[in-house]
Amino acid sequence: MNQGTPEGDSDLSQRHRRELLRLLLWFTVLFSVGFIAINFSVGKYGLMAIEIAVAVFAVWLLTILPRTPNLRRWALVYMVTLLSGTMFAFASPATSITVFSWILVMPVLTHLLLGRWLGGVLSLFYLVLSASIFCWRFGTTQLMDTPGSIANIVTVTACAYLFSHVYEASRERAEQQLSVMALTDSLTGLANRTQLEQSFSRAVLQRQLPLSLVMIDLDYFKRINDEHGHATGDAVLRIIAQAMREHIRESDLACRLGGEEFCLLLPSTNPQRARRLADRLREDIETLECRHEDAVLKLTASIGVATASNPTDGLDPMLHVADQNLYRAKFAGRNCVVG
Known part of the structure; x- marks a missing residue:
């Protein structure tokens, strides 16, 4: 405890991520309803079942979000559920190539919700998995036929990943500095x-x-x-x-x-x-x-x-x-x- 490390650091992060997760859950529910209707109308019942499960989980998570002390754990479960469902959509032959545009939001969401290290590792795993699914579905012919488009996607995705990582690192440093200032006497460096x-x-x-x-x-x-x-x-x-x-x-x-x-x-x-x-x-x-x-x-x-x-x-x-x-x-x- 001797001049201890500020305990307000995690509290600030939790408030920040709790509000962000609430917003993302509402978006998940609203978009899931839309995709459920679309998939039902075109007969894609497997994808529709995935969307229903994700929507139900998001609604349930919204009910416990204000009071749960395990925010980081539930944020991780949410991201794994969301990204795994996205991977299923990627792998489904019934979906078009445009569904891969969702990879651009993966680094942003994971970094904001889980921090730069856990979020970085999780998003990197799913980005590699996405690339593997793309090659499995379309083969190397697609890569050779449209090298410019593929290069653009890779560049934008890499930029999203790096910018998310750098932003989260700077946000964590700023938050830590604010926490230290809030809990420390500026003249002596002792606790306040x-x-x-x-x-x-x-x-x-x-x-x-x-x-x-x-x-x-x-x-x-x-x-x-x-x-x-x-x-x-x-x-x-x-x-x-x-x-x-x-x-x-x-x-x-x-x-x-x-x-x-x-x-x-x-x-x-x-x-x-x-x-x-x-x-x-x-x-x-x-x-x-x-x-x-x-x-x-x-x-x-x-x-x-x-x-x-x-x-x-x-x-x-x-x-x-x-x-x-x-x-x-x-x-x-x-x-x-x-x-």
């Missing part, structure tokens, strides 16, 4: 209040108890800003943030709540261990020499600790207890730990 709340809820859900909170407030920090400027104050905050990272485990979380106030979330940590860690951190801060430009600064911190064996009331009550202990440390002369 939002990530603290998420990590706290996760620790409670996973029964990582007892759960401890350590609140740290830098003593007389306002003097640094007043006497040396905010740039020096910001540099000090970054140094303190680094010191906090060095004192915590991978499962812990270091957070900046605002100003000169910080917090540590310590899952599976009893009060004695939390106080020992807090005291080591206090001693480390006391011995630090914070250098910025021509300034060499010494400072101390007051720390409050709170621990709960069953924090069912949420994060705020624990923050309140830790904050009260922090102010007791202030009134006790600062540069000490209470809790």
Whole structure:
């Protein structure tokens, strides 16, 4: 959890893909109805049965889509069903060569719904299968007779695949950056209040108890800003943030709540261990020499600790207890730990 990876990343992807899958399912239902009527009118009952099955599956999936936690799994099932039905249409002697125009949408749909790696592999598999079916149905004579047309199809399909892959890669990077920005303090790189709340809820859900909170407030920090400027104050905050990272485990979380106030979330940590860690951190801060430009600064911190064996009331009550202990440390002369 130590500066953990943002948990909002998958949530953003799920919202994006849930809406896209809903739209595609409605399109599937509407177009399936049209193709069912067309295939029935020309006596292509095998294709009609495939279209009916796909339409029924799409309608059922629409009913569970808003609440399913297994969105990626159902998106994969949907794409395999849709593409397999398309392959059946490709292989059917009753369909014309124009049905192969559907290969152009395969890379786009698979990348958008399944991401660049799973979507890329799945679409590549079906593209190769499509080419194999084409050669099986029409042989090499068709390729030799219309090389320009075949080259156009291959070029456009390759472009669709590459553009879909590049687009999805850039979208994932942008989404990850937004998630990091949403969960991270921009000055120190520590977690912010939002990530603290998420990590706290996760620790409670996973029964990582007892759960401890350590609140740290830098003593007389306002003097640094007043006497040396905010740039020096910001540099000090970054140094303190680094010191906090060095004192915590991978499962812990270091957070900046605002100003000169910080917090540590310590899952599976009893009060004695939390106080020992807090005291080591206090001693480390006391011995630090914070250098910025021509300034060499010494400072101390007051720390409050709170621990709960069953924090069912949420994060705020624990923050309140830790904050009260922090102010007791202030009134006790600062540069000490209470809790």
